[in-house]
Amino acid sequence: MKIKKYVAPTMPEAMRKIRKDLGSDAVILNSKEVRNGGFLGLFKKRNIEVIAALDPEPEKREKKATPSSQSYPMPKRPHLENENRSVLDEIQHLKKLIAQQNRQFDSYPPDYQVVFQYLLDQELEEDLAREIVDAVVNKHEEQKDQKAFNEILEDTRLEITKRLKTLSFTGITFDKQIVHFVGPTGVGKTTTLAKVAAHNMLKQRKQIAFVTVDTYRIAAIDQLRTYADILDVPLEVAYDINDYLQALDQFKDYDLILVDTAGRNFRDKRYINELKQSIVFNDTVETYLVLSVTAKAKDILDVYEQFRQIPIKELIFTKVDETNQYGSILNLALKHQLGVACLTNGQNVPDDIITPSPEMISSYVMGGYYDV
Numbered sequence: 001m002k003i004k005k006y007v008a009p010t011m012p013e014a015m016r017k018i019r020k021d022l023g024s025d026a027v028i029l030n031s032k033e034v035r036n037g038g039f040l041g042l043f044k045k046r047n048i049e050v051i052a053a054l055d056p057e058p059e060k061r062e063k064k065a066t067p068s069s070q071s072y073p074m075p076k077r078p079h080l081e082n083e084n085r086s087v088l089d090e091i092q093h094l095k096k097l098i099a100q101q102n103r104q105f106d107s108y109p110p111d112y113q114v115v116f117q118y119l120l121d122q123e124l125e126e127d128l129a130r131e132i133v134d135a136v137v138n139k140h141e142e143q144k145d146q147k148a149f150n151e152i153l154e155d156t157r158l159e160i161t162k163r164l165k166t167l168s169f170t171g172i173t174f175d176k177q178i179v180h181f182v183g184p185t186g187v188g189k190t191t192t193l194a195k196v197a198a199h200n201m202l203k204q205r206k207q208i209a210f211v212t213v214d215t216y217r218i219a220a221i222d223q224l225r226t227y228a229d230i231l232d233v234p235l236e237v238a239y240d241i242n243d244y245l246q247a248l249d250q251f252k253d254y255d256l257i258l259v260d261t262a263g264r265n266f267r268d269k270r271y272i273n274e275l276k277q278s279i280v281f282n283d284t285v286e287t288y289l290v291l292s293v294t295a296k297a298k299d300i301l302d303v304y305e306q307f308r309q310i311p312i313k314e315l316i317f318t319k320v321d322e323t324n325q326y327g328s329i330l331n332l333a334l335k336h337q338l339g340v341a342c343l344t345n346g347q348n349v350p351d352d353i354i355t356p357s358p359e360m361i362s363s364y365v366m367g368g369y370y371d372v
């Protein structure tokens with residue numbers, strides 16, 4: 001792995017140097033503000049120091065690879081010779097079959113019951129898991145030939161993909177000038193906003209401004225301020241609707257205004273009401289609900305219930321690198337007919353963000369069968 005340090009006055013400049021030097025596969029390991037030069041400790045110049053790396057053999061990287069639309073992510077599995085791998089897979093499957101046979105009230109033939117149980121283990125809601133397995137069973141009954149277990153797994157994946165394909169998966173299109181990020185505290189809203197901003201500045205060359213209405217946590221404002229400084233983007237803090245409207249007016253000539261919102265206890269109904277009063281939700285803005293896949297599936301559905309009063313365009317799921325259970329994405333997307341604009345898979349700004357396809361999400365859900 002090649003690791004290099006870059007120092008530049010702004011993040012975009014540092015990124016340009018890195019891309020030129022290391023190419024588009026380079027990853028950012030760390031970035032921080034540094035001050036150097038000056039006289040007797042005075043007049044020091046503010047710079048951004050970025051540590052970037054290039055792995056000559058990226059497929060061997062430890063970190064979960066960012067999937068492209070062609071190669072879907074499969075959870076990491078220990079390296080084994082092919083023969084051993086298939087014996088191990090067979091044993092895993094037999095173990096699950098035996099465990100399944102000890103359960104009462106099985107509603108499907110054993111191989112299908114195992115898949116049903118796997119979907120429940122992925123934290124899919126039971127009725128949704130049942131709908132999916134029912135569809136696979138029906139399809140196979142119509143085809144009238146006995147399916148190998150791998151075909152059952154594959155057809156389940158295809159069934160999930162088919163359902164996701166009925167949703168809009170436009171990603172953040174930036175058709176609207178104002179983009180809001182809402183969601184519970186700690187899910188990664190601010191980090192995601194910084195990733196989105198950096199990508200737009202670098203690839204689309206957009207002029208961006210930040211507004212935060214996160215006035216409850218000083219640390220949260222500081223965090224966005226740091227990103228604003230690094231990216232050289234103006235930031236306004238809005239304490240009420242007037243500040244917010246004034247900030248929008250001030251930034252009216254910018255291509256994009258990204259709005260970070262107060263992340264407070266979503267169970268507190270007052271929060272949603274305050275949020276509704278402190279920002280504008282109409283058809284001039286796009287709002288994305290940011291949720292972490294590491295939260296409990298039930299909590300994620302509860303959060304959505306609180307936020308559904310707000311017009312949500314699509315969902316953003318963060319921290320896919322921290323779990324092997326992705327059922328929550330399906331619960332929300334399929335039950336509430338909402339597409340997924342982004343997935344984030346790490347703390348690195350700006351690299352750890354993916355625009356997913358339906359195929360990618362179904363592969364996340366089904367890819368871990370032999371690892372559970």
Ligand code: GDP
Nearest residue numbers: 185186187188189190191318319344345346347
């Ligand atoms: P906010 O309160 O919703 O604005 O959340 P923050 O943006 O402050 O993020 C909270 C923590 O989650 C920080 O430590 C982030 O670095 C971390 N984080 C954000 N996105 C991801 C991600 O995709 N994966 C991982 N592992 N951590 C993340």
